[in-house]
Amino acid sequence: MASETILDVAGVSIQYGVIRVVNGVSLALRSGERHALLGTNGAGKTSLFNGIAGEVPLAAGRISFRGREISGLKAYQRARLGIARTFQTSLSFGDRSVRENMRVSLLGNGSPRIGIRPWSRMPAMERRVDDALQAFGLMEVSAQPVGELSYGQQREIELCMALIGKPDLLLLDEPAAGMSPQARKELVRRLEALPRDITMLFVEHDMDVALRLADRVTVMRDGEIVATGTPDAIRANPVVKEIYLGKSH
Numbered sequence: 001m002a003s004e005t006i007l008d009v010a011g012v013s014i015q016y017g018v019i020r021v022v023n024g025v026s027l028a029l030r031s032g033e034r035h036a037l038l039g040t041n042g043a044g045k046t047s048l049f050n051g052i053a054g055e056v057p058l059a060a061g062r063i064s065f066r067g068r069e070i071s072g073l074k075a076y077q078r079a080r081l082g083i084a085r086t087f088q089t090s091l092s093f094g095d096r097s098v099r100e101n102m103r104v105s106l107l108g109n110g111s112p113r114i115g116i117r118p119w120s121r122m123p124a125m126e127r128r129v130d131d132a133l134q135a136f137g138l139m140e141v142s143a144q145p146v147g148e149l150s151y152g153q154q155r156e157i158e159l160c161m162a163l164i165g166k167p168d169l170l171l172l173d174e175p176a177a178g179m180s181p182q183a184r185k186e187l188v189r190r191l192e193a194l195p196r197d198i199t200m201l202f203v204e205h206d207m208d209v210a211l212r213l214a215d216r217v218t219v220m221r222d223g224e225i226v227a228t229g230t231p232d233a234i235r236a237n238p239v240v241k242e243i244y245l246g247k248s249h
């Protein structure tokens, strides 16, 4: 199925002070694709990811979402257009209940997309929160403070928070980081089960998770893209093999 480009990253550079860590990167995501960003430590994956989310400014280049340039927009404005993200470490409010965190998330990124007037919004919001909690099997813990739950549950909550606004583009920053092998499997299952109309871009260190989930993979080294392709093409790519296995292989 030919799909249109939903996210167009064109010639993007990012620098901290005078140090350029992303150098002229171009990347186009098709609507509905699941795209993994791989690379060695310090390759610039998180910086590029943060540039797309609107958390670091671009030194050069432009980013368009659904044909509209978003390079100058703040993170919350991008969220309102339908871009949601998760973080490597949880940003939820640990002393607040799971339900309260969901509400905050819905208000923060999704409320304009509910499409009804403020005075009548509350029941619709609660229904949306209930649906999300149910879908993630979190109803039983909905009244518990997030900080009292296990690390795995907290990561689930974070993903649920990102999804509650029904984003078109989901940015996942190392979704499997710190998880047990069992929790990783469950996460992969959950991500695989998401509706195909959600486009996904994720930074992931776990090659197995990345290659299993992704339709296409981009590999970065030293701030530049060295390969983009299907998981099979990436596995067979000599430069990628050299990066991950060393020159002798």
Ligand SMILES: Nc1ncnc2c1ncn2[C@@H]1O[C@H](COP(=O)(O)OP(=O)(O)OP(=O)(O)O)[C@@H](O)[C@H]1O
Pocket (backbone or CB within 6 Å): 016, 021, 039, 040, 041, 042, 043, 044, 045, 046, 047, 048
């Ligand atoms: N806020 C910052 N200020 C200065 N330098 C930074 C900052 N954030 C990252 N860097 C540097 O930019 C380079 C790219 O880092 P980045 O985190 O984007 O890479 P990465 O590919 O995500 O690495 P990792 O896999 O280790 O998370 C690194 O050399 C890092 O030390």
